[in-house]
Amino acid sequence: MTVTHKRQADKNKMNDDKRNIMERFEKSENPGASAGRVQKIVMPLVLKKKWFDMILSGEKTEEYREIKDYWARRFLYSTEQGGLEWGAWVEMWEDLCHPFNRHNGPGDLMRYFCVEFKHFDIIHFKNGYNKNAPEFKIEFNGFKVKPGRSEWGAEDGKYYFALQLGKVLEV
Numbered sequence: 001m002t003v004t005h006k007r008q009a010d011k012n013k014m015n016d017d018k019r020n021i022m023e024r025f026e027k028s029e030n031p032g033a034s035a036g037r038v039q040k041i042v043m044p045l046v047l048k049k050k051w052f053d054m055i056l057s058g059e060k061t062e063e064y065r066e067i068k069d070y071w072a073r074r075f076l077y078s079t080e081q082g083g084l085e086w087g088a089w090v091e092m093w094e095d096l097c098h099p100f101n102r103h104n105g106p107g108d109l110m111r112y113f114c115v116e117f118k119h120f121d122i123i124h125f126k127n128g129y130n131k132n133a134p135e136f137k138i139e140f141n142g143f144k145v146k147p148g149r150s151e152w153g154a155e156d157g158k159y160y161f162a163l164q165l166g167k168v169l170e171v
Helices: 003-026 050-058 067-073 084-094 107-111
Strands: 041-046 062-066 077-078 113-117 122-126 135-147 157-168
Touching: 003 135, 050 122, 062 067, 067 077, 067 084, 084 107, 107 135
Parallel strands: 041 122
Antiparallel strands: 062 157, 077 113, 122 135, 135 157
């Protein structure tokens, strides 16, 4: 293969990758929406030791994730056919950082942008990325968008995706 052909093949692969990413973005669906599901939907998350131990002991009942594009894609989906356009998606997750500036709170904002939280039943927490890292599963009681508690690792006055935790199911 000549250098020119290789460059064209690489360019085609990059375009295919971009197209696949956009298709996944546009088709982001609620993985738990299928009626009559039997299998529990598990969200895997990694924690630092301090937060891992506090949650496992029952001392910490919420886990915070910053309102960023990465977490918005993992936690939210569009109810509009074809999904949100990229510009509206960015505007939505930026507005979530200050939900009372242009909207009457997170619920109003989410209705305005036609987005909902995905459904999960269980969170599978791991303490680090090591294959043998300690882990446990905990009941997931839903999402909230709210300011976090500083004693649980949040910055004062900053809004977060607050994951509401239930009882420990498996260690």
